[in-house]
Structure formats: C-alpha cells, structure tokens
Amino acid sequence: MSEKKVSLLEGFKAFLMRGNVIDLAVAVVIGAAFTQVVNSVVKGVINPLVGAFGTQNLDAYSSCLKGPCRVVNGQAEGIQIMWGSVLGAILTFVITAAVVYFLMVLPMARYLARKAARDAAKEGTKEVVELSELEVLKEIRDALVAQSRGGSGSGGGAGFGGGTGSGPGTGTPGKSF
Incomplete structure (x- = not known):
C-alpha cells in the first residue's frame, strides 16, 4: 500500500x-x-x-418572440431574445482581437523580422570576412611555396613579400613550408 x-x-x-x-x-x-x-x-x-x-451598452436591445415581453410581479412574460448582448459579445471579441493584433502581434512580428534581417546581414559579413581571410592565407601559402621552390626573385603575383627571392638551399635545412 x-x-x-x-x-x-x-x-x-x-x-x-x-x-x-x-x-x-x-x-x-x-x-x-x-x-x-x-x-x-x-x-x-x-x-x-x-x-x-x-x-x-448593447444589452438593452432585444426582441420579443412570443407575447408581450414584460415583467409582472417578478415573473417574465413572453419569450425575449437578447440579441444585443450577443452582438455586444461579438463586437468585444472582434475589437479585442484587433487590439491584440495591431498593438502586440504586428509590432512583435516586425521586430523579429528586423532582427532576423540584422542577424542575416551579420552572418553575411562574417562569411565575407572569413572568405577574405582565407584568400589572404592562400596567397601567403602560394608565396611561401614559390619561395621554397626557388622563386624567380620578384616575389610572385601573390602580393606578399615583394623583393628578391632567396632561391633554393638558402633556408634552414630540413624545414619546408
């Protein structure tokens, strides 16, 4: 138990x-x-x-379906349809939904869209920066490979380390780039 x-x-x-x-x-x-x-x-x-x-106040609007709609000695006579209260509830719902949408949902959706666009732009610039860094590293690698193979002395077209090349055999023995 x-x-x-x-x-x-x-x-x-x-x-x-x-x-x-x-x-x-x-x-x-x-x-x-x-x-x-x-x-x-x-x-x-x-x-x-x-x-x-x-x-x-729409609650006062009604229609009498059967007989005279009145209250006699605390007793209601006739069949009264309170269509005003139904219409009031529907209008309150529609107005409330409009207030929520236009004052809360729409501004939040616009804010999130702007934030997503900013994040995408930041991501795009990050990719460009990474790509440019990668390109620079490739140029450095190509220049070092050209130097280790006995470059022509002009520094190659990589835009790195212009001046005279060292030629083969002048670097530290046993090390290659």
Missing part, C-alpha cells in the same frame, strides 16, 4: 517538474495579466470611440 502512495507521489512530482507544465503555468499567469491590459484598452479607449457613434 505504501509503495502505491510513493509511486503516486513520485508520478505527481514528475508531472509537476516537466518543463511544459511550468511553461503552461507561466503562460496562464502572463495571460491573466495581459488580459487586464487588453480589457483596459478596450474599455478605456475603444468602447468610448464606438459609443460616440452609437451606444456603449
């Missing part, structure tokens, strides 16, 4: 220590804080702008 409890606790501990559970918990906390930011933008900025053209 104690083995079962220990294995259950170990399993629960392993579940909690998984990376994706921690990531999910962080995402929920950040999402809750972010929801407050988005709601404040919608309620403080967007809804007053929409209210300037109409009403801010």
